[in-house]
Amino acid sequence: MSYLEYTVKSVPTGLRKVLFLNWPLVLLLTAVAGTGFLMLYSVAGGGYDPWAAPQMKRFGLGVVLMLAVGLVPIWMWRNLAGVAYGISIMLLVAVEFFGAVGMGAQRWIDLGVIRLQPSELTKITLVMFLAAYYDWLPAKKTSRPFWVLLPLLIIFVPTALVLKQPDLGTAILLLAAGGGLMFLAGVHWAYFATVIAAGLALVTAVFQSRGTSWQMLKDYQFRRIDTFLDPSSDPLGAGYHITQSKIALGSGGWTGRGFMQGTQSRLNFLPEKHTDFIFTTLAEEFGFIGGISLLALYALIILFCVFSAIMNKDRFASLLTLGIALNFFLFFAVNMSMVMGLAPVVGVPLPLVSYGGSAMLVLMLAFGLVQSAHVHRPR
């Protein structure tokens, strides 16, 4: 059922829309962000500066952005999906030429006001565009080879550009999110089996390429993989991060060492304690109880999105909501796996908790789309 078909009359209009927003979701997001403020306050040694205060301002801005996006009818966003995707690709190409180098990779464009990370934006626009594509495509064509190749191309173009930066973490997230959306849209099982087989082949190829002239990853990326596979091999070098992170996490115990009492973070044993490794600080100071609580909040956000999507008869809205939820899931799942020593250190922040402007704003924008889908669902 397309947006043209449902009874527009039943959709709330004007400021009445505010009443129909997914408020529980807003509350959950605020709770997660609040946890972030608390941890940023803690890692600063008990101060709003330098991290907690800017993060709060950004979250405020994010909430406004979310509501603004949420009040715009979903069909407007559907129409913009292609344009948004196109702009993302252009920006990704632009960073290749004008991008600033940070952490050994070309990732962002300095716009003066904000450092724009096109790869962050691409996570959302890719999902939007794929959702729009599958909304447009008649269901019976979904699994036909040509109509499968087309979305694959849609996914591979930005993925290749991000990989070129090189940002392996985001590239994998894009692939996973795109693949997930194709799965949701109903592409036949066989394709996924093929892709997984191909993926395994690629991993093998990547490892085979090491040390040859066609090496597919930078040396530091290989080293990260090495230390992930065996962190103890280099406890003071590259394995240091993972080792210290696990120590911080484990030393938290059931109830943690208490607010602002985490020794690993306070004494700088933890790397990147305000960004990628902020979860370890939480787990150290509030223990298993604290960690599982945050995980529960994330789980509730995913559940609310999934329920909202299932309740939504609009295919685009449904796919978009699920795609954004999947993106969100991939974010925190990869981050948590990383700090728990289950995944290599790939530089993925903890969504809404880690300090960082552009990631937070992009996420709030995405949840704005979820809100829009929720408010404007056919009734």
Added chain:
Amino acid sequence: MRRSRAETDANHAKLSRRAALLGGAQLLFMGGLAARMRYLQVDQADQFRLLAEENRINIRLIPPVRGEIFDRNGMQLAQNVPSYRIVMVREDAGDVEAVMMRLAKLINLSPEQTARALEELNQNTARFLPITIAEDVSWEAVSAVSVNAPALPGVTPEVGSTRVYPRGSDFAHVVGRVGRVSPKDLEALEDPDAVLRIPRFQIGKINVEAREESLLRGVAGTKQVEVNATGRVMRELERREGQSGADLQLTVDAKLQNYVQARLMGESAAVVIMDCENGDILANSSAPSYDPNLFIGGILSKDYDPLLNDKYRPLVNKTVQGAYPPGSTFKMMTAMAAIEAGIIGPDETVYCPGHLEVGGRRFHCWKRGGHGWVDLETSLKRSCDVYYYDLALKVGIEKISAMSNRFGLGIKHDLALSSVNSGLTPTKEWKLRQRGEQWVIGDTVNASIGQGFMLASPLQLAVMTARLATGREVTPRLVKSVNGIEQPVKGNGPLDMRETNLRKMRKSMYSVVNDRRGTAYRSRIIADGMRMAGKTGTSQVRSAVVNNNEVPWEQRDHALFVSFAPYENPRYACAVLVEHGGGGSTAAAPIARDVMLQALYDGEPPLEAYPTADRGRIKTQQRKLRDVQPEARVKKGKDQA
């Protein structure tokens, strides 16, 4: 594009199914994360908590204060004095070079010192760690730095502690010295105390300082500090005070020791004087000596080489380390073995023709003409050799050695000094084992007069004399009290020998000194109640009989003299050895008399104690020695040149 409701519903149902599937998979993964979190935070919490504590907690040692050492009258022999050093913290200094230049000017650092300090400052990776710029600086330099503190950011004076031996060279062979812990010291220990790894920590290297190390060192305190990832100390968590080392009081008398060292000046000699009652060592002098203070901060080779190359061997503690043929001082042992065994009566006589024929070899008496018929007292008095050859042949080496062991020869006395020698009282079994040769009768003859294989240290000879004088098992003692707690007197039980025999020996030793024909008559004491009894000894270093004055120093005989006094009521026993000094009666006995009188009168004795003929010479000698004041050296900070 219109789609039928049924198709749309079917599509949505499929989408919902897959959404539920994917959502379920996500929840499953989250469950996995939760399980992993539980594993790390609950199951392995203790291990990780330990690792976190290891990360942040550093245990620093607080070095204990070393115990001080005193003589029997409370005079200080080893003390701790504050020493100052200047340290700089690079982080606080800002412009390190400018501060360094100002500091160098202020306390007169040499360009080399400045360069070395700068190099160390630049090498050091941790900017917050203090680097030592100058060690052992004067108080004036410390004040200058303090006054100019505003111009010298990051520069602070620190106070430490240095060991000082205020009596200088007097006690090098008793108290010994400390020094920095060397890798060899650490290797020698099975489980070295962690405090030894503190830079600049000092441990006893020799003698009392080394042997009583466990008492003197004390126990290190600890402080737990919290450090951050770069090692900077954030705060102190816990402090456990250590325990200072114990103060030791030795049995030695600093005044007497000083006198003895002065009296031995110019000789290569050793004197042990001990209390006959309780075995207290009152003086243990080995000459020449050296100043242990030179060794404290590491000795320079310009100071060390002369000590090492001196033929008088100042680094050797001759009283306990040296083992010399005891010569005629051993004759008491041969006699005691014979009369205790009942082989010969004290009054039985032996004819001395000047030599004795044994196994086809002729053994000479020192007096070529012979002594004629001699009994025990006469033989000892005039030091007849043939009498003892005869006794030894009758009683045998085993009994002689066993007897001398009971008098403390051939036994390693447990004294808090380094390299205490056990000497040697040979037996047939020993010779076979050590030399692989059969014992021959000539060996017994040689041993009877303290020659041949027989070896004893001056300490052992003093112990022997004390035991002869008292008839009790006098055992030497050097540590009088520990932290004010008196140490028990060791041994001191009866020797279990016939008192008549002992009395006969003492009487004979009395004759040696006080009989006009005795070998030590010239070194007698004439004061009433202070009479000395003793025995001279001249132990041969070479085999040929040549006049001492005609051979180089190294080949001359060792002069020995053992004595006790007062004869009627023995208080002190004394052994004197003068290396290559010639005859015991001329080189050793006069020293023994002076030392004995000094001990008996607890200071300079009246001239009346000496025979009239000697008084003039003694008066001059006393005046000369009076000028040698105890070398009271309290170390003052050296000025930086």
